[in-house]
Amino acid sequence: MMTGSQKARFAKTLISTILITLLAFLFLFPLIWMIVSSLKPEAQIYRDIGSFKSFLPSLDVGQWGNAYSSLLKRFNVFLYMLNSLLYGLGVTAGSIIVNSLAGYAFSKFRFRGRKLLFNIMIALLVIPGETIIIQKFQITRSLGLLNTPFAVVFPAMAAPFYIYMFKNFFDAISNDVIESAELEGAGMFRIYWRIMLPMAKPAIATVGTLSFIGSWNDYIWPLMVLTDTDKFPLQVAITNINNTQPVYMNQVMAILTLSTIPLILIYVFFQKYLVQGIGASGTGEK
Amino acid sequence: MKSITSAKSNQAWIYLFPALLLLTLFLFIPALMSIYYSLTDYNMLAPQARLFIGLKNYLTLFKDPIFLKSVRNVAQFVIFVMPLQVGVALGLALIVNKKRPGNTFFKISFFAPVVVSLVVTSVLWLYILNPEQGLLNGVLNQLGLPSQPLLTSPKQAMFAIIGLSAWQGAGYQMLIFLAGLQNIPNEIYEAATLDGAGKWEKFRHITLPMLKPTSLMILTTTFIDAFKLIVQPMVMTQGGPMDSTITPVYYIYRTGFTDRQLGYASAMTIVYGVAIILFTVIQRKVTGAGGDNDDR
Numbered sequence: 001m002m003t004g005s006q007k008a009r010f011a012k013t014l015i016s017t018i019l020i021t022l023l024a025f026l027f028l029f030p031l032i033w034m035i036v037s038s039l040k041p042e043a044q045i046y047r048d049i050g051s052f053k054s055f056l057p058s059l060d061v062g063q064w065g066n067a068y069s070s071l072l073k074r075f076n077v078f079l080y081m082l083n084s085l086l087y088g089l090g091v092t093a094g095s096i097i098v099n100s101l102a103g104y105a106f107s108k109f110r111f112r113g114r115k116l117l118f119n120i121m122i123a124l125l126v127i128p129g130e131t132i133i134i135q136k137f138q139i140t141r142s143l144g145l146l147n148t149p150f151a152v153v154f155p156a157m158a159a160p161f162y163i164y165m166f167k168n169f170f171d172a173i174s175n176d177v178i179e180s181a182e183l184e185g186a187g188m189f190r191i192y193w194r195i196m197l198p199m200a201k202p203a204i205a206t207v208g209t210l211s212f213i214g215s216w217n218d219y220i221w222p223l224m225v226l227t228d229t230d231k232f233p234l235q236v237a238i239t240n241i242n243n244t245q246p247v248y249m250n251q252v253m254a255i256l257t258l259s260t261i262p263l264i265l266i267y268v269f270f271q272k273y274l275v276q277g278i279g280a281s282g283t284g285e286k
Numbered sequence: 287m288k289s290i291t292s293a294k295s296n297q298a299w300i301y302l303f304p305a306l307l308l309l310t311l312f313l314f315i316p317a318l319m320s321i322y323y324s325l326t327d328y329n330m331l332a333p334q335a336r337l338f339i340g341l342k343n344y345l346t347l348f349k350d351p352i353f354l355k356s357v358r359n360v361a362q363f364v365i366f367v368m369p370l371q372v373g374v375a376l377g378l379a380l381i382v383n384k385k386r387p388g389n390t391f392f393k394i395s396f397f398a399p400v401v402v403s404l405v406v407t408s409v410l411w412l413y414i415l416n417p418e419q420g421l422l423n424g425v426l427n428q429l430g431l432p433s434q435p436l437l438t439s440p441k442q443a444m445f446a447i448i449g450l451s452a453w454q455g456a457g458y459q460m461l462i463f464l465a466g467l468q469n470i471p472n473e474i475y476e477a478a479t480l481d482g483a484g485k486w487e488k489f490r491h492i493t494l495p496m497l498k499p500t501s502l503m504i505l506t507t508t509f510i511d512a513f514k515l516i517v518q519p520m521v522m523t524q525g526g527p528m529d530s531t532i533t534p535v536y537y538i539y540r541t542g543f544t545d546r547q548l549g550y551a552s553a554m555t556i557v558y559g560v561a562i563i564l565f566t567v568i569q570r571k572v573t574g575a576g577g578d579n580d581d582r
Contacts, residue, residue, distance in 0.1 A: 013386070016386075017386065017387065017388065020381055020386075020388075020392055021388075021392075023378075023381075023392075023396075024391070024392050024395035024396065025395075027395050027396050027398060027399060027453065027457070028395050028398060030399070030410055030411065030414055030453070031398055031399070031402070033414070033421055034410050046419055049419065049420075049421060049424035050421070050423075050424025050425050050426075050427055050428040051424075051428060054421060054424070097304075098304045098305045098308065099305060101301040101302070101304060101305065102301065102302050102304075102305035102306070104301055105298040105299075105301035105302045106302075109295055109297065109298035109301070110295050111295040111296060111298040111299070112295075114298070117302075121309070124309065124313055124314065126562075126563045126566040126567060127313060127317055127559065127563065128513075128514060128559055128562045128563070128566075129313070130514045130516065130535045131320075131514075131535060131538060131554075131555045131558055131559040131562065132313075132316040132317055132320060132555055132559070133538075133539065133542075133543075134320075134538065134539070134542030134543055134548060134551050134552070134555065135315075135316035135317070135319040135320050135323070135552065135555070136312055136316045137542075137543065138316075138319065138548070139311055139312065139315060139316060139319075140312075143311070154308060154311075154312070155308070155311075155312040157308055158304070158305045158308035158309045158312075158313075160309070163305060188297055192301075216403070217403040217404065217405070219403075219404065219405045219517055219521075220516065220517065220520070220539065224543060235403060235405040235406075238405050238406065238409060239405060239409065239521055242409050242412075249413060252409065252413070253410075253413075256406045256409060256410055259403070259406060260401065260402055260403070260406055263401050263402075263403065264401055267400075267401050
């Protein structure tokens with residue numbers, strides 16, 4: 001038997017749990033609807049709309065894959081996925097190498113103009129990249145990169161903020177480590193490659209994860225520089241599919257669902273580094 | 287402090303070269319180009335006929351009704367999305383910070399929209415907000431409420447974009463708030479409880495002040511990011527209806543890329559870019575973030 005105060009506390013917990021569950025549904029319902037609708041025939045989505053049935057899949061499990069197989073027949077979704085993956089990996093690898101090299105130079109070399117250059121770079125951080133896309137496009141065009149993967153990958157690699165992150169990380173590594181390696185005859189590149197990079201694994205993971213997600217989600221830049229459909233990354237392909245007649249809602253929901261799965265995996269496996277990235281930076285929302 | 291021998295110092299440029307080259311090509315030169323182009327009538331359709339026209343683009347810009355509208359629109363977006371998104375994020379963080387059954391599920395639910403890209407968010411909500419066959423009006427009708435025009439109404443379109451942007455972004459800031467909350471030592475709360483402080487008093491006098499640095503950081507970054515709004519209007523409304531959702535960055539894109547008027551678009555880049563830079567500099571002063579800590 002429960003006493004009165006126990007009962008009251010139980011009722012309070014129950015009510016607050018119900019309210020929070022409703023709130024959770026408010027955040028989840030668009031995604032539930034997206035996935036469920038991708039598993040339904042077109043006509044049934046419209047029949048169910050508004051009722052609770054819009055959030056339940058159809059009972060006919062054998063039909064669930066229909067929208068997906070029609071979508072895959074009409075569009076080369078795997079190619080778009082592969083493109084996104086390749087652009088993403090290219091940007092990630094490039095970003096780690098280019099920015100860590102620069103961070104290493106700023107941290108462990110003493111050269112004329114070091115401080116000035118570093119301050120200029122920090123100042124460049126305030127330029128809102130979104131406002132200079134037109135001029136960036138002009139440069140990319142005059143370099144002859146338009147409609148090549150390089151146009152997507154190169155401009156996304158170097159980032160003052162990541163250089164800053166790597167520099168801070170290398171600053172924390174004692175110079176004694178370098179000096180003893182030098183005494184043993186190791187060159188500066190060998191020290192970078194064999195000692196600094198392996199020690200900077202957390203920074204690499206953070207920069208890598210943020211770069212990959214940024215590249216995967218990028219839309220406007222690839223839309224501007226790529227003209228061949230078969231070079232499109234997923235994000236551009238999505239709007240293309242959504243504008244190619246005839247448009248079937250269940251197929252659109254299928255491509256939305258498919259394109260989100262890789263990101264779910266990234267967030268699940270690399271969540272730790274993302275939160276570190278936020279904490280370290282104070283810039284976010286990419 | 288000791289450092290690498292100076293004989294090797296010139297080696298540094300080899301390590302810096304890739305980053306400097308890329309930053310020069312894709313950040314520094316474009317920024318300089320926009321200054322020069324903004325003083326010309328450069329049109330990509332007739333690139334040979336480029337003339338130096340001084341400040342004419344700037345004078346036109348401040349009388350351009352679409353540009354002025356775009357600035358008003360983005361101001362509306364910023365003013366509403368900031369308190370909404372940050373307020374919701376703080377509320378969610380307070381909810382999941384408490385130990386209760388199903389906590390992990392709630393945390394994942396609130397964070398789930400963050401995983402979805404802006405393009406996916408925009409296309410998905412396009413279907414949810416469809417005035418005739420959309421999910422939202424379906425639910426409203428089911429509850430006996432009239433259908434709303436939503437994205438087809440100049441009054442409602444921007445509010446719809448505000449709502450779905452907050453939906454997408456709040457979970458991310460919830461995580462940052464949560465980290466802030468967990469940094470508050472428990473002893474402070476315990477001491478306050480002993481002094482007879484109630485829940486509200488503890489929230490007002492302990493939680494809020496202790497969260498101040500986190501809140502300031504979140505508010506200012508949201509503020510600056512919100513000014514760069516482009517994907518949602520571009521995918522969902524193409525700036526319409528009646529230019530009610532066009533934003534400056536989107537207008538720059540349309541003028542410079544779609545209409546090929548590079549000179550005029552560059553003037554916009556300068557005016558709007560400088561405005562954002564000013565905000566960013568003020569933000570850094572306020573939060574003390576991103577400064578130069580290289581005093582060795």
